[in-house]
Amino acid sequence: MHAVGVLEAGLCKYVLISYGHSGRWGEGMLRMLLGRNGDDAVFGHFGASAGYAMAARRAMHEFNTGPETWEKIAVGQRKWANLNPRAMMYDRKMTTADYYSSPWVVEPFRLADNCLVADGGRACIVTTVERARDLRHPVVTIMGLGMHSPSADLAGSRYMAGPTGARAAGKAALDMAGIGLDAVDACEIYDCFTYTVEITLQDYGFFRPGEGRDWFAGGTIEPGGRMPVNTSGGLLSEAYQMGLTPLTEGVMQLMGRCGDRQLGPKTNNKTPEIILCSDNGGILQSHACYILRKG
Amino acid sequence: MTYNKPLPQIGADTRFFWEGCRKHVIRIQKCGNCGHLRWPPAFLCPRCLSADTRLIDVSGRGTIYSYVIYHVAYDPSFKVDLPYVVAVVALEEGPHILTNIVECDPHKLTCDMAVEAFWDDVTETLSLLKFRPAKP
DSSP states (O other): OHHHHHHHTTSOSOEEEEEEEETTTSSHHHHHHHOOOGGGGGGTOOHHHHHHHHHHHHHHHHSSOSHHHHHHHHHHHHHHHTTOTTSTTTTOOOOHHHHHHSOEEEETEEGGGBOOOOEEEEEEEEOOHHHHTTSSSOOEEEEEEEEEOOOSOGGGOSOTTSOOTHHHHHHHHHHHHTOOGGGOOEEEOOOSBHHHHHHHHHHHTSSOTTTHHHHHTTTTTSTTSSSOBOTTOHHHHTOOBTBHHHHHHHHHHHHTOOGGGOTTGGGTSOOOSEEEEEEEETTTTEEEEEEEEEO | OOOOSOOOOOOTTTHHHHHHHHTTOEEEEEETTTOOEESSOOSSOTTTOOOOEEEEEEOSEEEEEEEEEEOSOSSGGGGGGOSEEEEEEEETTSOEEEEEEOSSOGGGOOTTOEEEEEEEEOSSSOEEEEEEEOOO
16 A cells, blocks of 8 residues: 555656565564563463464354364365475374364464464565556556544453444555456455464455355365465465565466466466455454455 | 562552552553553553553452363473463453463363452562462
């Protein structure tokens, strides 16, 4: 959104959005995931995994969700990673039984509900459509953007089980794009945890609270499914590169640069025209939605 | 035995709370203008922005808003407690507070379950406000 702002203001011609991190041996990622947040540490409460687990537990109480829903997300995304040679989990299959035998980390989350910690980097370039037409790769246009940041501290909130920022951000992005969800061919959702995918799609309006269990059933998000989600494997099964994992995958899919996982005849999916991407920060405290179009 | 777990970072905003804990009293800020009870402590009311702040003692009764069960000790000092419960408790008077649920079977807890204050005197000068399932 800031990139569009500086381009529109004429401050520059191209904006590079980049991220790189040696997460597996540097300590920055661990500090974020496990670090001390004020006096929470006095009670043994640390980091992102437990914060999201707290939100997910409240969600289990308020609507019909839990491991039966999250298993379909973990297993479905792994099938995409198995088509992506760059994915950390390319060579490792995951079955439903594998999901349930994954050890508890902070219950209700198992290890398989958690994203990866990765070494690597991602980048994409934002410019005007006019300039993009002169460049080497096919044009992908930003149709709509929305951001919403509802709370400074999830523990103090009265709506821990949603709606999250995805509700208002998704609506803003769809309104700007002038489309409904039925025009979306695939989604690239920020998936720090399995539950994040469910609550984000739920708040966008793909299904009503608790109907995710049925919506995800039958391979909905998998190769050949009716709504492909996180087609690189995502943060759960490709690599953790912040919001650039979903965003760059959306762009690459629309450019047709995704190899064996390219949506279309290879995966028995529709060749995508419009892809919805999300980013998310804090413990569900800030949210961004991007809608991308081919051409 | 020395207490080796993380200690609270007591500052000007939170000193009243920890001093209350030491006396086994739960002190919460109440806005002198609009009456809103707030947690975490702050010098302005987040609802009306008044700086007129009173302190009240609350009952120690509440319900579990949400909770998680730790199976991994991110800080080694908590290893002896595994599996342990961290919860957000909704105090009867309103505010939500992060705490532990003790004296319970973690797998028998549910959201909205009634709990009551349990004082854990961890050092001579530090008592922690924890909760346990309410006695009928």
